[in-house]
Amino acid sequence: MSFPWAKQYAPTNPFMRWMDEKLPLPRLVYNAVGAGYPVPRNLSYMWNFGVLAGFFLVLQIVTGVVLAMHYASDATVAFGKVEHIMRDVNWGWLMRYAHANGASFFFIVVYLHIFRGFYYSSYKAPREMIWLLGVVIFLLMMATAFMGYVLPWGQMSFWGAKVITGLFGAIPLIGEPLQVWLLGGYAPDDAALNRFFSLHFLLPFVIAGVVILHIWALHIPGSSNPTGVEVKSESDTVPFHPYYTAKDGFGLGVVLIFFTIMTFFAPNMLGHPDNYIEANPLSTPALIVPEWYFYPFYAILRAFTFDFILPAKLWGVLAMFASILVWFFLPWLDKSPVRSGHYRPLFRKFFWFGLIPCMAALFYLGGAHAEEPYIMLSQIATAYYFLHFLVILPIVSSIERPDPLPYSITEAVLGSDRKAVLGENAEPAV
Amino acid sequence: MIRIIAILVGLGFTGVVMLAFVTGAWTAATEGMGEETAEHVFHEEAKGPEGGFSFDGPLGNWDYAQLQRGYQVYREVCAACHSLKYVAFRDLAQIGYTEGQVKALAAEWVVPGIDPDTGETTTRPGLPTDYFPSPYENNIAAAAANNNAIPPDLSLMTKARHGGTDYVYSLLTGYEPLPAELREEFPEFETPEGLHFNPYFANLNLAMAPPLTADGQVTYAEGNPDPTIRQMAADVSAFLYWTAEPKLEQRRQTGLWFLVFMLFATILAWFSKKQIWSAVKPKRED
Numbered sequence: 001m002s003f004p005w006a007k008q009y010a011p012t013n014p015f016m017r018w019m020d021e022k023l024p025l026p027r028l029v030y031n032a033v034g035a036g037y038p039v040p041r042n043l044s045y046m047w048n049f050g051v052l053a054g055f056f057l058v059l060q061i062v063t064g065v066v067l068a069m070h071y072a073s074d075a076t077v078a079f080g081k082v083e084h085i086m087r088d089v090n091w092g093w094l095m096r097y098a099h100a101n102g103a104s105f106f107f108i109v110v111y112l113h114i115f116r117g118f119y120y121s122s123y124k125a126p127r128e129m130i131w132l133l134g135v136v137i138f139l140l141m142m143a144t145a146f147m148g149y150v151l152p153w154g155q156m157s158f159w160g161a162k163v164i165t166g167l168f169g170a171i172p173l174i175g176e177p178l179q180v181w182l183l184g185g186y187a188p189d190d191a192a193l194n195r196f197f198s199l200h201f202l203l204p205f206v207i208a209g210v211v212i213l214h215i216w217a218l219h220i221p222g223s224s225n226p227t228g229v230e231v232k233s234e235s236d237t238v239p240f241h242p243y244y245t246a247k248d249g250f251g252l253g254v255v256l257i258f259f260t261i262m263t264f265f266a267p268n269m270l271g272h273p274d275n276y277i278e279a280n281p282l283s284t285p286a287l288i289v290p291e292w293y294f295y296p297f298y299a300i301l302r303a304f305t306f307d308f309i310l311p312a313k314l315w316g317v318l319a320m321f322a323s324i325l326v327w328f329f330l331p332w333l334d335k336s337p338v339r340s341g342h343y344r345p346l347f348r349k350f351f352w353f354g355l356i357p358c359m360a361a362l363f364y365l366g367g368a369h370a371e372e373p374y375i376m377l378s379q380i381a382t383a384y385y386f387l388h389f390l391v392i393l394p395i396v397s398s399i400e401r402p403d404p405l406p407y408s409i410t411e412a413v414l415g416s417d418r419k420a421v422l423g424e425n426a427e428p429a430v
Numbered sequence: 431m432i433r434i435i436a437i438l439v440g441l442g443f444t445g446v447v448m449l450a451f452v453t454g455a456w457t458a459a460t461e462g463m464g465e466e467t468a469e470h471v472f473h474e475e476a477k478g479p480e481g482g483f484s485f486d487g488p489l490g491n492w493d494y495a496q497l498q499r500g501y502q503v504y505r506e507v508c509a510a511c512h513s514l515k516y517v518a519f520r521d522l523a524q525i526g527y528t529e530g531q532v533k534a535l536a537a538e539w540v541v542p543g544i545d546p547d548t549g550e551t552t553t554r555p556g557l558p559t560d561y562f563p564s565p566y567e568n569n570i571a572a573a574a575a576n577n578n579a580i581p582p583d584l585s586l587m588t589k590a591r592h593g594g595t596d597y598v599y600s601l602l603t604g605y606e607p608l609p610a611e612l613r614e615e616f617p618e619f620e621t622p623e624g625l626h627f628n629p630y631f632a633n634l635n636l637a638m639a640p641p642l643t644a645d646g647q648v649t650y651a652e653g654n655p656d657p658t659i660r661q662m663a664a665d666v667s668a669f670l671y672w673t674a675e676p677k678l679e680q681r682r683q684t685g686l687w688f689l690v691f692m693l694f695a696t697i698l699a700w701f702s703k704k705q706i707w708s709a710v711k712p713k714r715e716d
Contacts, residue, residue, distance in 0.1 A: 041710060080516070083516045083585070083586075086677070087516065087521075087676060087677075093677045093680075093681060094681070094684070097681075238710055242706050243706060243707065243710070246699070246702055246703040246706045246707070247703050247707070249699045249702070249703065250696065250699040250700050250702075250703045252699075253692060253695055253696030253699045253700075254696060256692050256696075257689065257692045257693065257696060260685060260688045260689050260692050261685075261689065263685070264681055264682065264684065264685020264686075264688060264689070265488045265682065265685055267681070268589060273589060273590050273591055273592055273594075274590065276586040276589040276590035276674075277582075277586075277590045286632065303447050303450065304446065304447060304450055305450045305453070305454060306446065306449045306450035306453050308446045308449055312450070315446055315447075319443055319446075319447070322439070322443065326436075329432065329436060332432050332433075333432070333433060333436050335433070371463075372454065372458050372463045373458075373463065375454055376451055376454050376455055376458070379447050379448070379450055379451035379454065380451065382443075382447045383443075383444045383447045383448055383451070386439075386440045386443040386444050386447075387440055387441075387444050389436075389440070390436045390437060390439055390440025390441075390443075391436075391437050391440040391441060391444075394433040394436060394437060395437075
């Protein structure tokens with residue numbers, strides 16, 4: 001689908017015409033990310049992160065396929081194979097550092113993409129399906145990243161895998177058999193390492209598939225925009241190419257500058273030193289933590305320390321999964337007719353002074369030692385997290401009085417929408 | 431309906447976590463936030479040598495003379511107990527040794543081999559393609575010889591500890607007798623027989639005996655600084671950073687080119703974006 005004024009693909013080159021008849025792939029690209037996709041003209045740089053996430057997915061697949069050529073998922077040699085990549089494989093160190101930091105950057109841009117969605121309520125009708133698919137992508141990313149971190153078979157790989165798979169042990173009755181089945185043993189070993197490698201190779205392609213669905217679903221209603229007002233006329237949009245290819249190109253450049261700095265000058269900053277020690281089931285690290293991008297959920301897991309009817313550990317596991325599953329319900333929890341946080345004064349206060357500090361705290365606390373005052377702080381942050389999405393959001397959206405919206409995107413950009421005021425005969429403002 | 435369920439679920443999770451908070455706060459209020467321990471109070475943060483290392487900072491680089499001195503310290507001191515299993519003798523060519531020197535250095539080591547006539551295990555002089563041999567047959571032998579503490583492999587040591595090279599340097603120079611204040615504040619704290627007090631080690635008692643005990647323990651070739659304990663510790667720390675991160679030089683050089691290219695490309699992208707958008711940028715009419 002597209003707006004009626006979308007440009008039509010009309011190849012002049014005979015080969016491209018021939019191609020268009022046989023397999024209209026160029027037409028698909030033209031309509032998806034080319035001049036054939038009209039996009040609101042007022043998108044801010046917060047709308048860059050979808051394209052950036054796509055870039056990092058491709059980077060991860062490319063570097064990952066090369067790394068897999070030199071790796072072996074055998075617990076006796078895996079750690080040494082990674083060192084082989086770092087020392088003896090031509091540019092192996094670059095592949096591995098780019099892959100490790102690429103994972104971090106993938107999560108950074110995806111978190112920004114998700115929080116853009118929270119602030120501008122991008123999840124609202126008619127874009128619920130885009131949002132739901134997005135949450136699926138995020139869950140797949142978490143599974144993929146978790147299994148990828150196990151592959152170097154360092155101390156954090158091993159103990160992280162043990163702790164996270166141990167969570168399944170908290171499920172009543174079937175917990176322990178389930179955990180043994182998932183790991184292929186009582187503790188992570190060859191069986192677990194082999195299946196994690198297999199799945200770590202598979203899941204990125206599943207992610208790529210869901211990304212295609214995510215973009216397909218996006219093209220039905222078209223992109224949202226910072227005003228949250230839907231596109232009304234041609235003057236509200238510009239073609240994706242060249243306008244947003246140029247804007248995304250600049251955004252990509254800026255992010256790649258940071259990525260270059262991290263990969264080449266601080267490649268281990270986001271990692272943990274313990275993972276340069278080979279896995280040793282007999283020696284437990286002083287502090288077992290996952291990768292930084294899981295910290296908020298790890299903090300929620302550890303915040304539950306009180307056995308209330310159910311064991312504390314089970315509460316923690318339930319809360320950790322629930323903390324992401326609530327995102328699936330946002331389109332129906334937030335009933336405000338206005339999308340953009342710009343025009344929702346009360347919602348905006350809770351976003352900036354509630355959700356953002358809460359997430360920042362959870363990010364910090366998930367990496368801290370499990371001791372006071374960190375436990376108490378993570379309990380407060382966890383309480384706010386659930387209150388925000390499940391209690392505050394539904395209530396605020398029913399009681400708040402939104403600010404007046406602009407008539408159209410054009411009016412928001414130009415201060416007036418001549419066509420709307422003067423009718424069809426007016427010259428377009430563009 | 432869904433909103434009512436959501437509010438109930440939200441209040442449920444919040445209630446349970448607040449129960450945990452209240453019990454935690456009660457414990458903290460009645461019993462304090464946990465005892466101060468000697469490990470907590472007397473542990474010291476790693477500090478590098480005065481003037482730092484030549485490779486500190488984003489554009490720092492190796493000092494080959496220092497790496498070669500560090501190799502000498504490893505060879506004469508550390509190698510008695512610690513392996514370096516991810517490094518091969520051929521790698522020494524990267525720290526300024528010539529091909530002939532590498533061959534000669536490798537031949538100074540004895541590595542396990544196989545007798546070509548009988549097929550029996552034997553030993554032979556090292557070749558550049560060999561990896562540094564382990565001082566012990568296996569972990570059991572290593573533990574038996576070292577009061578049950580296995581000396582860790584050093585190849586990645588400077589990347590496997592918080593503080594990196596500074597930590598290794600601090601540990602090597604940080605041995606001291608048990609401080610009087612510690613004895614006073616924590617009378618129960620003691621350094622068990624066979625362990626050694628070192629404030630830079632996480633639990634303050636380290637199995638490794640001080641390896642560098644006297645200035646001049648290693649004799650440096652002429653033209654090098656005096657082999658004081660601090661100098662030897664700095665040199666071997668630098669050498670161990672090279673063993674952990676041998677591609678540092680290539681990485682930083684490549685990174686610089688990448689960065690210059692990315693800055694240039696991004697500036698071009700900025701102007702092209704500006705140019706493309708100039709036609710539709712808001713020209714406010716009212």
